Amino acid sequence: xxxxxxxxxxxxxxxxxxxxxxxxxxxxxxxxxxxxxxxxxxxxxxxxxxxxxxxxxxxxxxxxxxxxxxxxxxxxxxxxxxxxxxxxxxxxxxxxxxxxxxxxxxxxxxxxxxxxxxxxxxxxxxxxxxxxxxxxxxxxxxxxxxxxxxxxxxxxxxxxxxxxxxxxxxxxxxxxxxxxxxxxxxxxxxxxxxxxxxxxxxxxxxxxxxxxxxxxxxxxxxxxxxxxxxxxxxxxxxxxxxxxxxxxxxxxxxxxxxxxxxxxxxxxxxxxxxxxxxxxxxxxxxxxxxxxxxxxxxxxxxxxxxxxxxxxxxxxxxxxxxxxxxxxxxxxxxxxxxxxxxxxxxxxxxxxxxxxxxxxxxxxxxxx
Amino acid sequence: xxxxxxxxxxxxxxxxxxxxxxxxxxxxxxxxxxxxxxxxxxxxxxxxxxxxxxxxxxxxxxxxxxxxxxxxxxxxxxxxxxxxxxxxxxxxxxxxxxxxxxxxxxxxxxxxxxxxxxxxxxxxxxxxxxxxxxxxxxxxxxxxxxxxxxxxxxxxxxxxxxxxxxxxxxxxxxxxxxxxxxxxxxxxxxxxxxxxxxxxxxxxxxxxxxxxxxxxxxxxxxxxxxxxxxxxxxxxxxxxxxxxxxxxxxxxxxxxxxxxxxxxxxxxxxxxxxxxxxxxxxxxxxxxxxxxxxxxxxxxxxxxxxxxxxxxxxxxxxxxxxxxxxxxxxxxxxxxxxxxxxxxxxxxxxxxxxxxxxxxxxxxxxxxxxxxx
Numbered sequence: 001x002x003x004x005x006x007x008x009x010x011x012x013x014x015x016x017x018x019x020x021x022x023x024x025x026x027x028x029x030x031x032x033x034x035x036x037x038x039x040x041x042x043x044x045x046x047x048x049x050x051x052x053x054x055x056x057x058x059x060x061x062x063x064x065x066x067x068x069x070x071x072x073x074x075x076x077x078x079x080x081x082x083x084x085x086x087x088x089x090x091x092x093x094x095x096x097x098x099x100x101x102x103x104x105x106x107x108x109x110x111x112x113x114x115x116x117x118x119x120x121x122x123x124x125x126x127x128x129x130x131x132x133x134x135x136x137x138x139x140x141x142x143x144x145x146x147x148x149x150x151x152x153x154x155x156x157x158x159x160x161x162x163x164x165x166x167x168x169x170x171x172x173x174x175x176x177x178x179x180x181x182x183x184x185x186x187x188x189x190x191x192x193x194x195x196x197x198x199x200x201x202x203x204x205x206x207x208x209x210x211x212x213x214x215x216x217x218x219x220x221x222x223x224x225x226x227x228x229x230x231x232x233x234x235x236x237x238x239x240x241x242x243x244x245x246x247x248x249x250x251x252x253x254x255x256x257x258x259x260x261x262x263x264x265x266x267x268x269x270x271x272x273x274x275x276x277x278x279x280x281x282x283x284x285x286x287x288x289x290x291x292x293x294x295x296x297x298x299x300x301x302x303x304x305x306x307x308x309x310x311x312x313x314x315x316x317x318x319x320x321x322x323x324x325x326x327x328x329x330x331x332x333x334x335x336x337x338x339x340x341x342x343x344x345x346x347x348x349x350x351x352x353x354x355x356x357x358x359x360x361x362x363x364x365x366x367x368x
Numbered sequence: 369x370x371x372x373x374x375x376x377x378x379x380x381x382x383x384x385x386x387x388x389x390x391x392x393x394x395x396x397x398x399x400x401x402x403x404x405x406x407x408x409x410x411x412x413x414x415x416x417x418x419x420x421x422x423x424x425x426x427x428x429x430x431x432x433x434x435x436x437x438x439x440x441x442x443x444x445x446x447x448x449x450x451x452x453x454x455x456x457x458x459x460x461x462x463x464x465x466x467x468x469x470x471x472x473x474x475x476x477x478x479x480x481x482x483x484x485x486x487x488x489x490x491x492x493x494x495x496x497x498x499x500x501x502x503x504x505x506x507x508x509x510x511x512x513x514x515x516x517x518x519x520x521x522x523x524x525x526x527x528x529x530x531x532x533x534x535x536x537x538x539x540x541x542x543x544x545x546x547x548x549x550x551x552x553x554x555x556x557x558x559x560x561x562x563x564x565x566x567x568x569x570x571x572x573x574x575x576x577x578x579x580x581x582x583x584x585x586x587x588x589x590x591x592x593x594x595x596x597x598x599x600x601x602x603x604x605x606x607x608x609x610x611x612x613x614x615x616x617x618x619x620x621x622x623x624x625x626x627x628x629x630x631x632x633x634x635x636x637x638x639x640x641x642x643x644x645x646x647x648x649x650x651x652x653x654x655x656x657x658x659x660x661x662x663x664x665x666x667x668x669x670x671x672x673x674x675x676x677x678x679x680x681x682x683x684x685x686x687x688x689x690x691x692x693x694x695x696x697x698x699x700x701x702x703x704x705x706x707x708x709x710x711x712x713x714x715x716x717x718x719x720x721x722x723x724x725x726x727x728x729x730x731x732x733x734x735x736x737x738x739x740x741x
Contacts, residue, residue, distance in 0.1 A: 018656065020657045021656055024661060024664045027664065028663075031668065032671075036671075038686070039683060040671060040676075040686075041682075043494055044678055046680050089538070090709070091710070091714050092700060092714065112529065114529075115530070116532050117533050117534075119534070120537065122536035122537060122538055122540065124678075127678060128539075130498065132534045136505065136532055137504070137505070142530070154481075155482075155511065156482055156483075156484060156511045156514075157484070158507050159483050159484070161487045164489060164490055165493060169493060172490075173493060193656050197656060279386075279388065280656065281571065288663055289397070289563070290392075292670075293552075293556075297404060298407065303407060306414055307409045307414070308406065312403065333491055340458065
C-alpha cells in the first residue's frame with residue numbers, strides 16, 4: 001500500500017508540474033458551464049425577419065406590433081416589394097419573411113377570412129419550422145383577441161403547467177450534459193496520454209522492472225485524475241448552483257457516489273486506449289477525434305435520442321455518458337432516489353468491469 | 369524553393385509512415401460524417417403523451433383520437449390517476465400529461481367554457497414549448513370543430529379566421545441532413561487541421577529533432593511553410609472526399625452555389641486554422657500541453673460556431689466571441705453557398721475577415737517561433 005501511494009505521489013508531481021495542462025483541466029469545465037449557462041441555448045430568439053406589408057391597415061399593424069414585442073422575432077426592415085425577399089435570404093441574416101396581401105383588414109371584416117403568407121429560410125429546417133410555429137401562435141393569439149370581442153361560445157381553455165423547469169431555462173437541460181461530457185473527455189484524454197507518454201519517453205520500462213505489481217503502476221497513474229475529476233465535479237456543481245440557480249432536488253451524496261462510478265468508467269476507458277496505442281499522438285487523436293463528437297451527440301442533451309434511427313439508438317446505449325446523463329437529471333432535477341436509477345447504475349458498473357478486464361488482458365509487461 | 373521541396377518531402381514521408389495515424393486522419397472523419405447527420409435531428413416528433421380522462425364521454429374520446437391521429441403524439445398511457453401519469457414522466461416514458469376533468473362535455477355545452485389541464489416535462493425547454501404549442505393548436509382546431517357542430521347554420525359568418533400559408537425555401541422538404549452535413553464536415557476538417565498541426569512542431573521539440581533543423585540555414589518562414597502545406601493538402605483532400613463522396617453520393621447534396629468560390633474560401637480558412645495550430649504548437653513544450661490547449665479552443669470554437677445552437681439567440685457578449693471565431697464564418701459560408709447558392713457579393717465580408725484571421729495567426733506564429741531556445 002505504501003508503494004502504491006509513493007507511485008500516486010509521483011503522478012501528482014507530474015500533474016502539478018504542468019500548469020498549462022492543469023489550467024485546461026479546470027478551465028474547460030468552468031468555461032463550458034459559463035457558455036452553456038449564459039451563451040448557448042437551443043431556443044430560437046431574436047431571429048431577424050422582414051415584413052412586406054401591402055395592406056398597411058389597423059389589423060396588420062396590430063399583428064406587426066405583436067411580432068415586435070415577441071422575443072423570438074426582431075424586425076429587420078419592412079420591404080416594399082416581395083422580390084427583395086430572396087436577396088435578403090441570400091445574405092444569410094434574415095430567417096423569415098411575412099407578406100400581408102393588400103386589403104387585409106377589409107377582407108377580414110367583410111369576408112371573415114384573410115391570408116398571411118410566410119416564407120421561411122428552411123436551409124436551417126429547425127429554425128424555419130419553429131419560427132413558422134411561433135408566428136402561427138402569435139396569429140392565433142390575435143384571432144382569440146378578435147373572438148373575445150365577439151364572445152365566442154364553446155371555449156376550451158388549456159391551463160398549462162411546466163414541470164421541473166417553469167422558466168424553460170436551457171441550463172436545466174445542458175448542465176447535466178456538460179457534466180457528463182467534461183468528466184468523460186478529461187478522464188479519458190488525461191489517463192490515456194499520461195500512460196502512453198511514459199511508453200514514448202521510455203520511462204515505462206523503468207517502472208515495469210520495479211518490484212511493484214505492473215498493473216498497479218497503471219492504476220496509480222489513473223488515481224490522481226480520479227481525485228482531480230472529483231474536484232472538477234464539485235467546481236461544476238458549485239458554479240451551477242451559485243451562478244445558474246440550478247436545483248438540487250435529490251441527495252448530494254448519491255450524486256457524488258454515482259459520479260465516482262462514472263469517473264471510474266471513463267478512467268478505465270482511458271486505460272483501454274492507452275494499452276492499445278504506443279504514441280501520444282494516436283492516443284490523443286483517438287480520445288478526441290473519436291470521442292468528442294459522438295459523446296456530444298449520443299449523450300442526448302443536444303439532440304433528442306428518440307428521434308434517431310433505431311440503429312443509432314442502439315449505438316447510443318454503448319456511450320457511458322448517456323447513462324450518466326439520465327442519472328444526473330434524475331437526481332438533480334427530478335429529485336428521485338436510487339430506486340429509480342438502479343438500472344442505469346448497473347449498466348455503468350457493468351461497462352466499467354468489462355473495460356477494466358479488457359485493459360488488464362491487453363496490458364503487456366514487456367514493451368515491444 | 370528547393371529547400372521548401374525537401375522540407376515538404378520530409379513532412380509527407382513522416383505523415384505517411386505513421387500507420388496508426390493515417391486511418392485516424394482519413395477514416396474517422398468520414399465515418400463520423402456518415403453517421404452524425406443521421407443523429408442530429410432537432411425536429412420534435414414522437415412526443416409521448418399520458419392522458420387522464422376523467423370524463424369518458426363522446427367528446428373526450430373524440431379529443432383523444434384527434435390528438436393521437438395528429439402524428440406528433442404517441443399515447444404512452446391512458447387512465448384516470450394523475451399519480452400514475454406523473455410516474456410515467458419521472459421515468460421518462462412520457463413527456464406531457466393532458467388531464468380532462470370530469471364533466472368536460474357537459475360543462476362545455478352548458479356553460480360555454482371548460483378547462484383542460486396540461487403538464488409538460490420542461491427539463492428540455494425547447495421540446496416542452498414546442499410540444500405544448502402543438503397540443504395547443506390541436507386543441508384550438510378541435511375547439512373550432514366543436515363550435516362548428518353547434519353553430520353550423522351561421523358558423524361560416526361569425527368568426528373571422530386568418531389563414532397562414534407558409535412555404536419553405538431552399539429546403540422545401542425540411543430535410544435536416546441538408547443543413548447538418550456541411551456544418552459537420554466543416555467541424556471535422558477544422559479538427560484534423562488544428563490538432564495535427566498543433567501536435568506536429570511540439571513533437572519535434574519533445575523528441576529533440578527540432579534542434580537539428582534549427583542548426584541548418586533553413587529560414588523561419590520556410591520551416592513554417594513546410595509544416596503548413598502538407599496539412600493544408602490533407603485537409604482539402606478530406607474536405608473534397610467529404611463533400612463529393614459522402615455529401616453528394618450518399619446524402620444527395622448538390623451545392624447550389626459556385627464550387628470554386630467555396631474552395632477559395634476553404635483555402636483561406638484552412639490557412640487560418642493551421643495558423644492557430646502552429647501558434648498553439650509554438651507556445652507549448654509537450655504534446656500533452658499542445659493537445660489540451662488545442663482541445664480547449666476547439667471545444668469553444670465548435671460550441672460557439674452556431675453548428676448546434678443558433679448564434680442569433682446568444683447574448684451580445686457571446687455574439688462578439690462567435691464573430692471572432694473563424695469556424696462560425698466557415699460554417700456560415702458553407703451553408704450559404706451549398707444550400708442557398710449565395711454569390712461572392714453576399715459573402716465578401718466573410719472573405720475579408722477570414723483573410724485577416726489567416727494573416728494574424730500565421731504572422732504571430734512566425735514571430736513566436738524562435739530558432740534559438
